[in-house]
Amino acid sequence: MTSSSLGPLEPQRARRIYVLVSLLNACAPELGHFFDLLTADHWAVSSAYEHLRGSAQEASSVPTVEDALLKAQTEWVEELHSLAAKTTREPEVSRLLLAMSELAAQTRPTTFALDDLFDSLAEYAGDLYPHWPPQLAFAVRQYGGRGRRYGASAATMHNPDATVVLYVDPVSLGPATYLSIPHLLIHELICHVASRPCGICANASAWLEGFMDWAAECHGTRWLHRLGVIGPAASQHRGPLFEEIAAHDRDQAAPRSFGRRTAEMLVQRLRKHHGFEHEAARMTVANFAVRLNAEEAPLIAKDRFVNRVGFGSAGPLPDKLVAALRGVDDEGNTVAAGSVL
Numbered sequence: 167m168t169s170s171s172l173g174p175l176e177p178q179r180a181r182r183i184y185v186l187v188s189l190l191n192a193c194a195p196e197l198g199h200f201f202d203l204l205t206a207d208h209w210a211v212s213s214a215y216e217h218l219r220g221s222a223q224e225a226s227s228v229p230t231v232e233d234a235l236l237k238a239q240t241e242w243v244e245e246l247h248s249l250a251a252k253t254t255r256e257p258e259v260s261r262l263l264l265a266m267s268e269l270a271a272q273t274r275p276t277t278f279a280l281d282d283l284f285d286s287l288a289e290y291a292g293d294l295y296p297h298w299p300p301q302l303a304f305a306v307r308q309y310g311g312r313g314r315r316y317g318a319s320a321a322t323m324h325n326p327d328a329t330v331v332l333y334v335d336p337v338s339l340g341p342a343t344y345l346s347i348p349h350l351l352i353h354e355l356i357c358h359v360a361s362r363p364c365g366i367c368a369n370a371s372a373w374l375e376g377f378m379d380w381a382a383e384c385h386g387t388r389w390l391h392r393l394g395v396i397g398p399a400a401s402q403h404r405g406p407l408f409e410e411i412a413a414h415d416r417d418q419a420a421p422r423s424f425g426r427r428t429a430e431m432l433v434q435r436l437r438k439h440h441g442f443e444h445e446a447a448r449m450t451v452a453n454f455a456v457r458l459n460a461e462e463a464p465l466i467a468k469d470r471f472v473n474r475v476g477f478g479s480a481g482p483l484p485d486k487l488v489a490a491l492r493g494v495d496d497e498g499n500t501v502a503a504g505s506v507l
């Protein structure tokens with residue numbers, strides 16, 4: 167089995183996830199459109215999706231991932247073809263289903279698509295942080311929650327090497343979940359993998375879950391463009407995904423939105439009072455966030471910084487803070503992000 171991150175899972179569940187991810191990934195160029203019609207409850211698209219789920223479940227009892235994929239692929243390609251023939255009066259739907267059947271037919275057992283996605287994102291994140299863990303691992307495990315549109319979540323363990331764990335529920339793994347995964351991984355990679363103090367997990371931290379999440383979105387939006395076809399379709403799922411997480415975890419919702427607002431407020435103050443263009447201000451704050459996240463300082467001090475700025479005025483920023491945001495003072499001397507603490 168080439169799918170290393172599926173190792174900790176029970177084999178039948180791993181095969182089911184492998185089959186679903188492989189077929190959804192193969193259809194990535196059409197997945198955004200497919201998701202829209204699924205949300206609109208189009209009968210043929212809903213039927214295609216139900217068929218995919220059923221095929222993946224049945225195929226999971228086949229002993230190898232290669233044969234499981236081949237079985238589910240054959241069945242799904244036939245079903246997509248047959249549904250395309252039944253929807254010729256709706257040329258747009260028929261074209262979509264036919265295009266997906268052609269894409270699905272090209273799927274071959276290969277590296278697990280989520281491993282490739284993780285490796286690309288980890289490489290981008292590693293370029294941001296000076297001290298990136300050399301042994302960063304990725305594992306997929308069973309997601310315990312039910313009844314959510316996005317049946318997935320993620321966490322980072324430091325034990326002592328860092329592992330990003332993606333929790334996925336094979337029962338609800340469809341286009342929405344698949345397209346939300348880049349955002350979950352980007353959040354973990356930017357907010358948690360290289361943060362200091364190492365291994366602190368604090369769901370109610372305005373710094374880690376709010377300010378840093380805002381920075382993750384800033385950097386991640388650029389990375390999505392580099393991901394190829396999954397990027398554009400994935401971009402519409404960030405907002406709804408994190409709204410859903412906030413709705414189920416109220417402890418996290420308030421500090422998360424306060425931290426995000428504080429970062430946004432810094433952007434506005436840089437624009438209004440310090441001559442920054444909007445995008446330059448955003449990237450200045452996002453880069454500062456990464457530098458401060460990597461500094462060995464107590465999390466409580468970073469949270470206090472968010473409080474100080476978040477409850478502060480909307481006027482010009484102190485020179486010292488502007489220098490820390492830029493990383494350099496007027497004389498060209500390097501200024502550590504931690505000088506704001």
Ligand SMILES: [Zn+2]
Nearest residue numbers: 353357374375
């Ligand atoms: Zn987090």
